[in-house]
Amino acid sequence: MSERLNEDQPIFQQIAELIETNIAEGEMKANDKIPSTNEFAKHYQINPATAAKGINLLVDQEIIYKKRGVGMFVTENAKNIILKKRKSHFFDQYVKPMLKEAERIGINKDQLISWIGENK
Amino acid sequence: MMEIKAVNVRKQYQKEVALDDLTITLEGNKIIGLLGKNGAGKTTLMRLLAGHFSNSSGQLTIDNKSPFNNYPVLREVCLIMESNNFHEKFRVKDILNISANFYPNWDNEYANHLVNVFRLNINQKAKTLSKGMYSALGIIVGLASNASLTIFDEPYIGLDASFRSTFYDLLLETYQNNPRMIILSTHLIDEVSRLFEEVAILHEGKLMLHDTADNFERKHLILTGSKEEVDQLTSGRNIIHSSSIMGQKTVVLYNEDITDSGNLKVSKASLQELFVYLTKEEVNKNGTTNQI
Amino acid sequence: MVQQIKFNMYYLLKSSWSTILIFWGIYTGFIALMFIMAFSFQSSDIEFIGFNTIPSMIFTTVFALLLFKETFPSIIKYGTTRLSYIFSMLVYVILYAVVMTVISNLLIVLIHRFGKVLNITNFQFYGLDTSFQSSVGKLDTMIYEGMLYILLFLVGFIISSLFFRFGYKVSAIFILVIAMPLFIRSYAEDLTDLLSYLIITTDQYTAFAFLLPFSILAVGIWLITRNASIVDKLSNK
Structure with missing residues (x-):
């Protein structure tokens, strides 16, 4: 996940797409842990709230699920949802x-x- | 949770009006970008918040209390300016000691760590520091202060691109470890716009716009296409910038819903470009409006 | 308030102790030079004279002028109140007077000792006491010296704060207006009468009389600075 962000799209959307691409390409599989909001913020030098918004976009689409206190993980069905979309x-x-x-x-x-x- | 409230704040230095009827509310632990052209009143606002002087009229409060001559409020405020932050005679270590003495949440370990990051010599006197290293010292104090309201006003004069990037990393780090309100004023908007959760633009002593960074991105639109089509679709709309060449016209709209852009190409501008469109003088001369 | 004064004092001391030390260092060096000269010209009839208090009094005024200019904006920038700054300054000036008096008297004792040991007779060194005609007690002289330090310090301080707050023009006019009565004979005479209370050799003298000018100056400084901006009117920084 080191693709660069650009200005053409909202940053949070780009974050969501980066994660999706990773899952679609099979780099991340079901139940893999995805980096935390803070890790995204640090890596891309973006506001943590923006990173969270991108991740929440995926949570809403059931591509990612949250485990309280543990982190966020790829759902079983994630790849199918992404490919369909x-x-x-x-x-x-x-x-x-x-x-x-x-x-x-x-x-x-x-x-x-x-x-x-x-x-x- | 921090709340800054300015109601009709005016600040006048002898003849020059620096702030003219400024009303704005900032709240929450956020990284906020304070933008404005030179002389828009940014520094004056920040110095009022740090109690450097009092406003000529209106009310300015931090958590419902006026900051001027108010120690309990001001010990939670740390303002780092581009220059004149510290007594020139002091050594770096003196300045760190004094700051440690003043700020209740000062993190000494972190300060020492930052001194290493920026490769400062703690025995050097402030006045012999290079511009970049002087800026680094300010940044260190601001970050390690852990003040509930940490304000950076162009804190990196003379700091190279690499150290500036380090500063952004550190800013995020300290914000995450110790969420608080951080106001950052800068002219290098492209470099930092992604750090902002909220942005306020001052113009000629007044508030021009205040919104979340997301909304700035969402609410504007660049349309490009043939002149006739663009004009047809955008006439009567809130155009903040337009230019045309070779029969093609580009128009930047703000706060307008365009559901069907037809054959026109739709794109987005960076915050810096938006800022320029909103505040550049030419826009007014062309007769196009920049009222939001 | 105590917390603020502690911080301000820490700052004031940190920013000034070296200046005071440097002054005494240079001064002692200068006297040492005189000593060496007196020693080497002992056989000739050249006489050397030194005064202890005049340089330190001049130093005090200039020091106070600079101290305000340097510390007021930088301390207030941190966020203590202007009132706490004034209180700290009052504590500071008392400390300052004590330290200066002690050092200057120690120096005199030392110099006299040295003179005796080396048997130098062509070097006269005067402290405050030796310049009085009538005999005044040692302790009284020291208190008097301390009072003078405080007075000059406050004068330097108030002038500095006046210029800092109001700039050249307004301050100059203000000082002129204050000084005006001096040129009116009857007032001037009254003033000299009042001043006699502050001069140790007069009968009316009492150390407590200093409290009046001290309070006037302190209140004056407070009125000037209580709402002052930390932007220096002289340099606009």
């Missing part, structure tokens, strides 16, 4: 902009499809 965002986040740019510079759909075919 990301899949549903995939079209908006990646396909749409790609199609838009393709239209702008005059690449037709067949060309796009053939590129996608080649890559596999």
Whole structure:
């Protein structure tokens, strides 16, 4: 988890996404302990309240659960939830902009499809 | 829990008005950014809080008590300014001893640790310290004071980027180990904006904006696109900055809900950029408003 | 309040003891030099004269001027009250007078001893007592010397605080107004009569008479500083 934060998105959201990516990639598995709010704050030099807000976003989505006095852990179902969510965002986040740019510079759909075919 | 309340506070030095009708409430153990252009009244506000002088009119209280000439309040307040914090004749160790004597929650072990972190020579006299090391000394006193209200006013003149980063780490560390209200005033907004939980912007002696850092981020919007489209969508809105080039126009909106941005590109500005948009003089001359 | 005074005293002592020491160091060095000269010119008829109290009195005034300027803003910056500062200053000045009197008298004793041991006759060194015509007791002289230190200290202090608070112009006008009666003959005569109570060689003299100028000065300092900003009007720092 050492990706850098940027200005394009709220920091707390970026923190949440960083954790999600880690879980999605399998770096962190179910019941693994995630770093504390303070560790996040220190690592990224951000206000602890911001880090907490990002983590709470994941708690609300049942990706992370809190154990009082022990810390925060990845839920059993975390990876599925994240993948499901990301899949549903995939079209908006990646396909749409790609199609838009393709239209702008005059690449037709067949060309796009053939590129996608080649890559596999 | 700390509560600072200013109601219609005015401070005038002979002819110059430094604070003009300032009303603001700050509360809770938070790291608060106090921003403003030169001469906006930041330092005056902070010095009033530290009891350096009294306000000309209005009420200023810390936990419902006026700080001026009030020892029980002021021993819980530590203000570190960019210069003139300490008696020049004193050695570093004298200054640390005196501070240890004054602040009830002083952490001596931590102070010694910080002296090593910043590589200060405790036998050196304050006036022979380099600018950076003088700043470091101020930072050490501020951090180790553990004062319920710790205020840093541009505390790092002459401190290099690496030590500044160390300072931010330490600030978070001390805040987490010892939650308290920390007010930080700075011009290097980009470096510290992520440390702030709340931000207050002073402008010409008045409060311009006071909100959580989150809200600053949430409430503004940069729209970019063709001039006609942008104008159509943003006319009559609260525009704090606009510029156009080659038929493309960029507009920064504040506190406006735009649900459908159509073909326009939406992006976000940093706190520093927002600050500049809000306070830069040009904005007024162009006839666009910066009223929030 | 006690806690504040303790802190202020700690600060005042810490910031000033070395200055006092340096003064006496330089002064003793100077006398030692005179001694050596007197010793080496013993056969000739050159006479050396030294006065003990004049340098230390001048020092006291200047010292007080600087002490206020240096310590007032930096102590108040920490957060003790202005009232506690004044109280601490009063405690300090008494201590100061005692220390100065003791040192200056010790020095005289030492010098006389030295003179005898080395058998130096061409070096006359005067303390306060030897300059009086009439004979005044040793203890009374020492109390008198202490009182003078306090008086000069307070005068230096009040002038310094006046300039600090009001700047050059206002302070100068203020001092002129205060000094005005001196130029009116009848007042001036009354004043000289009053002053005679403070001069040890007069019959009316009593050490208690000093309490009046002391309280006037102390109240004056209090009025000037009780709501003073710590921004120096002279330098605007």
